[in-house]
Amino acid sequence: MVRIDDLQVFIRAADNGSLSAAARQLDLSPAVASAALKRLEAAVGAQLLARSTRSLRLTVAGERYLEHARAALDALQSGSVALAQDRQALSGSLSLSMPSDLGRNLLRPWLDAFLQQHPGLSLQLQISDRVADLYRQPVDVALRYGVPEDSALVALPLAPDNRRVLCASPDYLARHGAPAAPQDLRRHSCLRFILGAAVHERWSFLRNGERQVVTVDGRWHSDDGEIVRNWALAGLGIAYKSRLDVLADLRAGRLQPLLEGYDTEQTPLYLVTPHRLMLSPAAVALRAHLQQCLDAYLAGPRAGEGRNDSCD
Incomplete structure (x- = not known):
């Protein structure tokens, strides 16, 4: 047997x-x-x-x-x-890895609310834009942008339609103008993000079946997504960020979308775990909670928009 x-x-x-x-x-x-x-x-x-x-x-x-x-x-x-x-309240601990900007500015209040609902549960957060090795690091589940390259990982979608947004502050646009086409980005200060060991400097756009890939440049680049976003808010250049990271800024007018006639790069958000054995009751409940929060947040502006802590 x-x-x-x-x-x-x-x-x-x-x-x-x-x-x-x-x-x-x-x-x-x-x-x-x-x-x-x-x-x-x-x-x-x-x-x-x-x-x-x-x-x-x-x-x-x-x-x-x-x-x-x-x-x-x-x-x-x-x-x-x-x-x-069926038989017990959630208890124990859950370790979770997530990107910096998403974790600090959008997910943290939702995670606080989740812990208030489950007082027997403790949560350990690892906030970093470096991709955690789920096989070797003490992480139960991770939130990741993009489909995992490792097909052995279990990836459950949270925001499968999420895309990047090209955006800049009103102050930057007042001083430098807005690009009319992707190729115009070559004359702008672009805020680049380091993905793994490489700088994400080839930005892709699609319109009418034609894809344009532009190699951008600029004085600022970082491996921390929150820093890139703050640079954009400070008027230092144009960013190409996940829509989830900048949606509150777009709604509040702190950032403005650019080249809206083009389809931008896909960056779906997944909850990832090494295998389904890691989907404990706590992980399953957390996924359902985050899904509810994300669906409500993406539904559109409502009273009190700009606040990310309304999911309870």
Whole structure:
């Protein structure tokens, strides 16, 4: 009979390419993890992982079995989550990673409200524009812009239609004028954001089926999205920001949208986790809360617009 613990070892080892890494994540000794894998291979009658002193890889049988193993654990986890939600209030801790500008200025009040609703829960926030390694860092779930490159990650959409907005302050536009076409950006001061190890300086625009990619320049660039936004508010240049990051500023007139006749780059917002086993009752409830808050926020201006703490 296949044991659930053995499936967890196999999946973690396959995801990390390392049996020792799987053992660390599951708080097991390497010997216990190795025994679990041997027990699973004996139960299914096939070698699932080819191992040497320096490497580990899935066999053909392992690749086929991995999909079924994930599905089995997903089903068991879903049942456990449903039962847990029925019988108890949320408790424990939840670690969450998110982008700087989004986290500080939009999500933080919503997260405060979420904790007020669930006094037995504690929340640990990691606010940074550096992408967290969900396999190696102590993060349960992450909020990320863009579809994850790693197809093994579970990505649940929160704002799938979100796009970038080209924008600048009224003060900057009064001094320098507004670009009439994407190519005009070459003569403007553009506020660039560092994504990973590269500067995001090739800005893309689409109209009538024709895509224009412009390489922009400027004296200011940073790996912190909130700093880029503040530079734009200070009138130092033109920014190409996520609409979620600047929507309150656009509604209040602190920033003005530019080149509105063009389709801008997509930057959907997802809640991401290494696998569905990490979707604890707290994570599921948090996703539902943030979805409700985002839907209300994006619905349009209302009385008291500009405040981001109205979701309760």
